[in-house]
Amino acid sequence: MLQSAAEGTAGVALVGGDAGIGKTRLVSELVAEARGRGFHVMVGQCAELGDALPYLPLADALRGADPAVCAAASGRPLLGQLLPGTESAPSTGLTQQRLFGSLLGLLAEVQPVLFVIEDLHWADRSTRDLLVFLSRMVQSEQVCVVGTYRTDDLHRRHPLRSVLAELKRLPTVTGVELGPLGTGEMSDYxxxxxxxxxxxxxxxxxxxxxxxxxxxxxxxxxxxxxxxxxxxxxxxxxxxxxxxxxxxxxxxxxxxxxxxxxxxxxxxxxxxxxxxxxxxxxxxxxxxxxxxxxxxxxxxxxxxxxxxxxxxxxxxxxxxxxxxxxxxxxxxxxxxxxxxxxxxxxxxxxxxxxxxxxxxxxxxxxxxxxxxxxxxxxxxxxxxxxxxxxxxxxxxxRSAVTAAASGDNHRAITQLKALPPTSEVSERLAYYLFETDDDYESAVAAARRAVESAADERSLARALATQARALTHGPRGDELEALAVRALEAARASGARDAEVGAMLTLATYLEQRRGDVARARELAEAASATPTGDLAMDLRARFHHARIHYEQGLLDKAAEVADEGVAMALETGLKWSTYGTDLRFLRFLIHYAAGEWDHAEAVAASFPARPGTASEAVLSSFALFIEVGRGLPGVERRLGWLRPFWSEELVLYMSRGMAAEHALWHGDPAAALEHVHAVLDRLVPGDNGALRVATVGLWALAELGTAEGADELLARARHVLERGLHGEPIHLGPEGVAWGLRAEAEWHRVHGRLDVELWRRVVAAFDFGFVYEAARCRWRLAEALLAAGERDAAQHEWELARETAGKLRAGPFEAALLEFGRRARFGGGRPDGGRPGGGLTAREAEVLRLVAEGLTNREIAERLFIAQKTVSVHVSNILAKLEVSTRTQAAAAARQRGLLT
Known part of the structure; x- marks a missing residue:
């Protein structure tokens, strides 16, 4: 509207909203913008005085106006009476028509003008008439009139109601209704x-x-x-x-x-x-x-x-x-x-x-x-x-059980520990201790107590099933199979369907991971989810594992079908924040992500909490980083800041800092990526599956840094998962785990300057069973290896396949990296500036430069970007060298001159 007024098209804006909704803040920003554009600004305030002081906001606006407006007003006797040193209201001989005409002449003389009347809900009759006059008369003047009012003060007989209804029909008048902020906006504020x-x-x-x-x-x-x-x-x-x-x-x-x-x-x-x-x-x-x-x-x-x-x-x-x-x-x-x-x-x-x-x-x-x-x-x-x-x-x-069903396992454990240790109490305690992954020995001990104190066959079946499950992540896996089979027999004999399903799922996981018998594991999981148990939490668990086993074997279509059933069940039954309600939702997201259905993945991620308040919400929020980092969406660092209080939760730490490492790599900051990697690995037990991917990302960071220091240790962490697992025996990983293991080997060779074509071919083939993005990222490395080996045509072919996938996924950071590689390889399609903003600054350096220009210290920049202060210092030194300046102030000035801060 200011722009229109500056171009000679006058307008009136009527801004309504409840008290405190932000009308004054909006007007303040508008006034600042108008002054910056060279407008004369007049701001008047109505007061809760009724008709006792007519034209009060006009008098207020003239008294606070700039000298040019005051000089023009003093030359008009009717308006001059409203200036300081005169009567506060017009004389009795003043006609409304003559006053309005004087004001219109003033506005025409000192253009452009922004005239603001605040709190119209308190306006006197004369001020309302003035507003109607201006709304009808200003046309081609360089004038913008803004009025604010409280909608919550406009009762049905309020005199402003009819005026607003009349004015909003005029073509020069725009109604602006300020509604309440959304939850996300309020959280940010x-x-x-x-x-x-x-x-x-x-x-x-x-x-x-x-x-x-x-x-x-x-x-x-x-x-x-x-x-x-x-x-x-x-x-x-x-x-x-x-x-x-x-x-x-x-x-x-x-x-x-x-x-x-x-x-x-x-x-x-x-x-x-x-x-x-x-x-x-x-x-x-x-x-x-x-x-x-x-x-x-x-x-x-x-x-x-x-x-x-x-x-x-x-x-x-x-x-x-x-x-x-x-x-x-x-x-x-x-x-x-x-x-x-x-x-x-x-x-x-x-x-x-x-x-x-x-x-x-x-x-x-x-x-x-x-x-x-x-x-x-x-x-x-x-x-x-x-x-x-x-x-x-x-x-x-019952209070403890419902706490767990709503996602608060820690509360459930606290309540159960305070109760007499009956078989039922001990069984649930063991069950929830296992799910929180807090204390393996306590979970096993509680499960043993449940078995020893079982009063009947049904209680015994449930206790045995939970005891077998408690052993899943421990060193006594050889006992697990016998316990699970015993639990199955007891459950079938007593008709305890929930215990039967629990034992089947534990046995399926054991056969899949310890024996590599995937076919039998799938059969058990399918049978477990075939009929309801009467225990909704167990039914969700069955669907999660049924979907998970298919996902980890690359059978994404079937995994999606089962996960959809589970998510629908969780939402319909109110268990969406229970352990498996949460797990099913992030598994469904991962299936979309792996299959290259990134639009669907982004839509699902949009339903995850942006600013989490509980550990369950933080888990889902951290998974949203997959798509946000992959597509280079804004808000990654803001989400990381919101997740920081939940880094005591191992899964949140693994997901959020693991993706923060990839984010840093895409932004040209491998040192920060390595910090995130080591922070995660320091918390993971050697042999934990999560170490495989994180260690591989760490090797990628070392290759970018051009140093092999620490590479052997990272490769050893990856190999530990494959060769020894958590308890000294190898875990049978699915195709994705095997692929990450191969990529870790290939990245280790890349760190040492060896681009092994055949190894990278094996990595691509390992991921190319349905994991679209990962296969494309490895084609990028295969193209580099082929080019180094002199196989230019084959390299360009792999590069083009990777670019095609990156384009379909709208994977911005990956696509930019491919363009940079293509430019250097002279494949065509690369950016003439090498994809580097500022003719040589990396993306991370450009980011740091913008914060330097804002006046932030190294410590403040480190906090904003979630990197070490020492890393920021290195970036600042590089920036000064590349811009050929010696101080931060000179760097900011040079950045503005070269347009690097857009």
Missing amino acids: VASLGEVGARELGLIVSRADGNPFYAEELFAALAEGDTLPDGLASLLLSRVEVLSEAGQRVLRAAAVAGRRVEDELLREVSGLPLPEFEEAVREIVSRGLLKVDGYGYAFRHALLQEAVYTDLLPGERTRLHAAFAALLTSPAELAHHHLAGHDLAGALAASVQAGREAERVGAPAEAHSHYDRALGLWDRVADAAELAGASRAALAF
């Missing part, structure tokens, strides 16, 4: 305010409801230990206090109900006659405090509900909660109102019932919350076991 933990961030984002001002207040309050800041509470309550007595009564009742409330329920609790109730609700809705929501009403902002609720007197709050409890039938709502109304016995009974209902409908997180609330009340209620219909131990057990 809150993170920009300062350091905040994942849990606190989630709390602020959920409570702020997309409102930046609310978020700022909550962030500040968090630092001071407050719940609802006084300033924010006062702002919110000021809009409640203008309601009629009946309106305030209804709104207080609605606040006790929660964020939403049904119409009939609210009327009953308010106690008002129907006509008076309806008039009160109409008033509340017209003022934007409540909005119609289906068959009832919802608070426009969660914080408004909180402010009204907090403002209630203790007795008033208790009575209203009791009134709602007398009318409700939902156990979850009953539990809430009983507890708030100090009916602890009622709250305990309702909480247990609510937990059972949540379990029944597939909402484990909610079930865990209800059970935990009941457990918290247990010692304060007489006859708690009778009210709950279960013992305290039984309820705590």
Whole structure:
């Protein structure tokens, strides 16, 4: 709009939004931009004074204007009366028409002009008339008029409503409605305010409801230990206090109900006659405090509900909660109102019932919350076991199981450890300890206790199946097969289908990895997922392993089919954050990624949490880096920053820092890549499968650095996986594992300057069974080896195949590397500048240069890019040398002159 005004097309923008949504910030940015473009800026503010001071924002704008505007205004007597040193309002003899004409003449004289009128919801009648006049009269002048107003202050009889409706029909007027920020945008904004933990961030984002001002207040309050800041509470309550007595009564009742409330329920609790109730609700809705929501009403902002609720007197709050409890039938709502109304016995009974209902409908997180609330009340209620219909131990057990089903295995383990070690408790403890991969010996010990204390055949079958599973990652694998077979026999004899499936899956994994009997493993996995067990978590586990075995053998179509079934089941049953609900989702992503279906992979990754708050969310978030790094998408480093607090989780560390290493390599920073590689390897146990890929990436980094130091150790880590596994015996890896092992050997030779054509052919062939991207990346190395061997035509052929794949995948960094290689090899299609921004700077150096130009120190750059400060120092030295300057200031100036900062 500023550009249009500068070109002689005047316009008016009417910017609406709730208080705190960002109207003032938007206008501030616009004012700064206008001044930068040479505009004369006039900013006036309306005040909550009614019609007592007409033209107040015009007077305010003239008094704060630049000298040119003031000089032009002083030459016009009607406007001059509004300047400092004169009366604050026009004289009684002043006609509105003459004043408007004077203002129009002023705007025409001092063009271009930006005229801002803030808080139009408080505008007096004369100011509203002025806005209508300007909207209709400015046409070809270099004038931009902007008005802001609060939508939440526009009740149905507000005088500005009709004015806005009239003006928005004019061609010169543009309506701009600022809505709440999305969750991702709010997360970014809150993170920009300062350091905040994942849990606190989630709390602020959920409570702020997309409102930046609310978020700022909550962030500040968090630092001071407050719940609802006084300033924010006062702002919110000021809009409640203008309601009629009946309106305030209804709104207080609605606040006790929660964020939403049904119409009939609210009327009953308010106690008002129907006509008076309806008039009160109409008033509340017209003022934007409540909005119609289906068959009832919802608070426009969660914080408004909180402010009204907090403002209630203790007795008033208790009575209203009791009134709602007398009318409700939902156990979850009953539990809430009983507890708030100090009916602890009622709250305990309702909480247990609510937990059972949540379990029944597939909402484990909610079930865990209800059970935990009941457990918290247990010692304060007489006859708690009778009210709950279960013992305290039984309820705590269900709480632990639902915690695990919602993805919180650590919470489940803590709760189970506090219970008497019955067979059932010990079996679940062993099961969850195995899944967290925290303590192998404790898992085995718990499983043994479960077997020894089993009271019947079904319990024994489950305990044996879990004991066999606990041995999967340990040195006593020779015991596993016999235990699994024994568990199968016990499960079939007792009809324990869940134990039977668990034993089948453990046996399938053993046969696949220890014996190399893939065909039998697939048969077992398929049989395990053929019929439901009655245990949803076990059914998901069966589908995951069924899909995983096919994936690791390169049978991607079948793997995709089974994984899709599993993901659908996890979503439908509320178990998407359970161990295998999470695993199935990232496996489905990996199948897309491996098969070269990168558009689908990116779409799936978009559903993964951007800023994780739990370990399960962090696992999924780290997998999104595959596609983001591969395509060179923006936001990789931001995601890495969000994942950093979860690097204590081994899988998150392995995935995120492993992909950070590849990201650094694509950006010309092999030293940083090597730091990430060593950080991962330092945490992985020798023989862990993950070491194979990470060590190979480390060898790639050494080849780029041109040094063989540490290459033998990296190759040894890779060979350890293939030859000795975790416990001194080789693991039968699938085709992908074999391919990575071959690539590690080929990269080790490349580190030592040997480009082995036949070895790279074997690597390409090993990946070329369905792993599209990896096969193409190895063709790149094969092309280099062929070119070095003098087989130019064969090299160009492999290069063209790799380029074709990179183009289809839109793998930007890989494609750029291929173009650079093609330019050097003179295959055609390379960039004339060698793909190097700044005639010699690497991509990482260009990135560092931009941050140097922003004035960041080496330490700040290191934190921003997740690399060592020493690495930054090396990059800065290289930049200074390549730009032929001696200081950072000179480097920034040279970069701007050469256009290197775009």
